[in-house]
Amino acid sequence: MLVAVCGPNEATVEESMAAERLGELLARAGVTIVCGGRGGVMAAVCRGAKRGGGATIGILPGTNSHEANEWVDYPICTGLGEARNAVVVASGQVVIAIGGGLGTLSEIALALKLGRPVITLHSWPLDPALLERARARVEEATTPDEAARRALELLRMAHPN
Amino acid sequence: MLVAVCGPNEATVEESMAAERLGELLARAGVTIVCGGRGGVMAAVCRGAKRGGGATIGILPGTNSHEANEWVDYPICTGLGEARNAVVVASGQVVIAIGGGLGTLSEIALALKLGRPVITLHSWPLDPALLERARARVEEATTPDEAARRALELLRMAHPN
Amino acid sequence: MLVAVCGPNEATVEESMAAERLGELLARAGVTIVCGGRGGVMAAVCRGAKRGGGATIGILPGTNSHEANEWVDYPICTGLGEARNAVVVASGQVVIAIGGGLGTLSEIALALKLGRPVITLHSWPLDPALLERARARVEEATTPDEAARRALELLRMAHPN
Amino acid sequence: MLVAVCGPNEATVEESMAAERLGELLARAGVTIVCGGRGGVMAAVCRGAKRGGGATIGILPGTNSHEANEWVDYPICTGLGEARNAVVVASGQVVIAIGGGLGTLSEIALALKLGRPVITLHSWPLDPALLERARARVEEATTPDEAARRALELLRMAHPN
Numbered sequence: 266m267l268v269a270v271c272g273p274n275e276a277t278v279e280e281s282m283a284a285e286r287l288g289e290l291l292a293r294a295g296v297t298i299v300c301g302g303r304g305g306v307m308a309a310v311c312r313g314a315k316r317g318g319g320a321t322i323g324i325l326p327g328t329n330s331h332e333a334n335e336w337v338d339y340p341i342c343t344g345l346g347e348a349r350n351a352v353v354v355a356s357g358q359v360v361i362a363i364g365g366g367l368g369t370l371s372e373i374a375l376a377l378k379l380g381r382p383v384i385t386l387h388s389w390p391l392d393p394a395l396l397e398r399a400r401a402r403v404e405e406a407t408t409p410d411e412a413a414r415r416a417l418e419l420l421r422m423a424h425p426n
Numbered sequence: 427m428l429v430a431v432c433g434p435n436e437a438t439v440e441e442s443m444a445a446e447r448l449g450e451l452l453a454r455a456g457v458t459i460v461c462g463g464r465g466g467v468m469a470a471v472c473r474g475a476k477r478g479g480g481a482t483i484g485i486l487p488g489t490n491s492h493e494a495n496e497w498v499d500y501p502i503c504t505g506l507g508e509a510r511n512a513v514v515v516a517s518g519q520v521v522i523a524i525g526g527g528l529g530t531l532s533e534i535a536l537a538l539k540l541g542r543p544v545i546t547l548h549s550w551p552l553d554p555a556l557l558e559r560a561r562a563r564v565e566e567a568t569t570p571d572e573a574a575r576r577a578l579e580l581l582r583m584a585h586p587n
Numbered sequence: 588m589l590v591a592v593c594g595p596n597e598a599t600v601e602e603s604m605a606a607e608r609l610g611e612l613l614a615r616a617g618v619t620i621v622c623g624g625r626g627g628v629m630a631a632v633c634r635g636a637k638r639g640g641g642a643t644i645g646i647l648p649g650t651n652s653h654e655a656n657e658w659v660d661y662p663i664c665t666g667l668g669e670a671r672n673a674v675v676v677a678s679g680q681v682v683i684a685i686g687g688g689l690g691t692l693s694e695i696a697l698a699l700k701l702g703r704p705v706i707t708l709h710s711w712p713l714d715p716a717l718l719e720r721a722r723a724r725v726e727e728a729t730t731p732d733e734a735a736r737r738a739l740e741l742l743r744m745a746h747p748n
Numbered sequence: 749m750l751v752a753v754c755g756p757n758e759a760t761v762e763e764s765m766a767a768e769r770l771g772e773l774l775a776r777a778g779v780t781i782v783c784g785g786r787g788g789v790m791a792a793v794c795r796g797a798k799r800g801g802g803a804t805i806g807i808l809p810g811t812n813s814h815e816a817n818e819w820v821d822y823p824i825c826t827g828l829g830e831a832r833n834a835v836v837v838a839s840g841q842v843v844i845a846i847g848g849g850l851g852t853l854s855e856i857a858l859a860l861k862l863g864r865p866v867i868t869l870h871s872w873p874l875d876p877a878l879l880e881r882a883r884a885r886v887e888e889a890t891t892p893d894e895a896a897r898r899a900l901e902l903l904r905m906a907h908p909n
Contacts, residue, residue: 267813297822322822324824328668328838328862330750339780339805339822340839341782341805341824341835343838343839344668344670344834344835345512345835346667347512347536348509348665350512350536351506351507351511352825352826355508355811355825356813358813365560367560367562368535374531377528379827389553391550392550395526395550399526401528428661481661483644483663491589491678500619502646502674502678503674504673504677505677505701505830506674507828509826513666513667669838669862670828670831673829673830673831673833687875687882689858690857692874693858696850696854697854699850700851700854711875711878712875713872714872721849721850
């Protein structure tokens with residue numbers, strides 16, 4: 266089970282702490298983290314996942330695996346630049362967005378477009394009427410524990426037994 | 427001069443009318459339209475551009491040029507699916523978003539991430555504090571004439587004389 | 588009608604002369620050239636096309652339109668790096684490869700994979716048995732005039748009348 | 749350490765046996781396999797890697813993880829179609845090509861273009877003069893054991909001790 270965690274390369278302390286906690290909780294539940302592989306929220310969620318005993322995949326914008334943060338187990342070198350955001354979210358069965366970067370906003374939008382369930386944590390509020398028109402829904406969590414719990418519920422619904 | 431115009435495949439009558447008017451105004455000013463090449467806002471802006479005597483480029487998600495609407499002069503077949511949105515906005519010197527699709531939202535975000543000037547027309551309102559933190563700015567136009575005028579000003583500032 | 592012309596950024600004089608002649612012949616027949624937009628064969632084919640009165644599209648690896656050679660009318664900024672080669676060939680109804688670059692070889696292969704007719708001119712010879720196994724065919728031209736004539740025949744077969 | 753293994757979706761029995769053996773040998777040496785995630789050579793190398801106790805990553809052309817063969821541990825959904833070939837090879841520190849598919853040929857070319865060391869096994873012979881002009885080199889192995897041994901040597905040279 267892969268969960269995509271998105272968030273900015275330049276994160277606040279709060280965002281990083283939330284991401285690290287989230288990574289640990291998901292990893293303990295057997296989830297593999299897929300993310301953009303760089304710093305900030307991406308580094309924090311990978312660090313948490315490793316502490317939780319999980320695996321981490323970093324979908325990098327460039328072609329050099331040394332771009333990856335040190336907690337990425339599997340660096341995927343895309344060379345696609347910002348277009349790699351579409352690959353990050355397509356690879357998650359659930360997508361969790363933390364914080365307010367522009368890349369993060371693109372990932373929320375691309376995830377919804379692809380029909381992936383999206384959970385946000387301190388991220389972009391989106392116009393409810395436009396979301397409804399697009400038949401899309403974003404779940405807002407207020408803590409990493411709530412985000413993790415909800416992601417695990419969604420995974421269980423997709424893979425019963 | 428290329429301007430990227432983004433908007434949903436399933437557009438309202440209002441959005442289509444705005445897009446058609448916008449395409450005509452930009453084309454008359456010598457601008458080439460680059461868009462996603464499909465229906466809705468994309469078809470309308472191309473139709474307007476052809477009436478205005480301009481050229482149109484459609485950056486298609488698939489590999490079949492027949493996906494393009496009939497007002498696309500140059501169909502670019504990417505085969506990239508949703509990741510082609512990054513190509514659409516990177517190819518515009520200015521990006522104009524019309525209406526409230528999810529792909530459109532991803533295009534606004536990707537354009538801002540790439541540093542392209544973004545003008546919206548009846549599109550997603552975005553959280554001002556998060557935009558400011560990302561040092562990004564969206565200009566909201568209320569009519570296609572205003573959006574066209576502002577886009578032309580931005581192009582002139584980038585290419586004086 | 589779009590024909591993709593592929594060839595190395597660092598071309599020999601012979602390759603450049605062939606590309607320029609090819610661009611001119613195709614343009615005079617009403618064909619638009621799509622290429623990688625950079626130097627060498629790409630610049631030469633665009634220069635020829637402009638002399639022939641045609642239009643040129645450059646599918647660039649980066650996100651800066653100034654990467655394009657000066658004979659590109661429409662620079663498409665992909666930001667995809669080498670993955671943009673797939674976009675170049677998918678956008679041509681016929682693909683012509685000139686010269687022996689590695690990117691060119693990838694374009695021949697991707698074009699065949701996508702089912703595009705491929706004509707080569709002083710380019711990679713490919714193992715006939717492996718081509719046959721893949722049910723693929725490459726036509727080898729020996730002059731730009733022959734390559735242009737054959738490309739135009741293929742376009743006419745695809746678009747009779 | 750990631751090694752990219754490329755080969756056709758429709759493989760011969762010989763190619764599949766070679767790929768399975770190769771996957772097992774690499775996995776036993778602690779290498780993670782990255783491949784296109786589909787059938788044929790891709791399925792065989794993953795099956796071998798799992799028998800050898802290793803991990804496997806499948807870089808899929810579509811957006812549905814069920815496209816992956818059953819021995820893929822980590823399905824990466826790109827939605828990029830054939831352009832995903834560039835991601836497969838960029839993600840390997842060494843690239844091994846087995847058999848004669850067209851996608852495989854594109855992967856050899858893209859890997860060389862990106863400067864990745866390439867080992868072939870029963871794959872496309874390439875013109876030596878054109879390779880030399882491009883300052884590229886392909887090592888031809890005749891058995892999976894030789895290919896694995898050579899790949900491990902190359903990895904050790906890149907990461908001494």
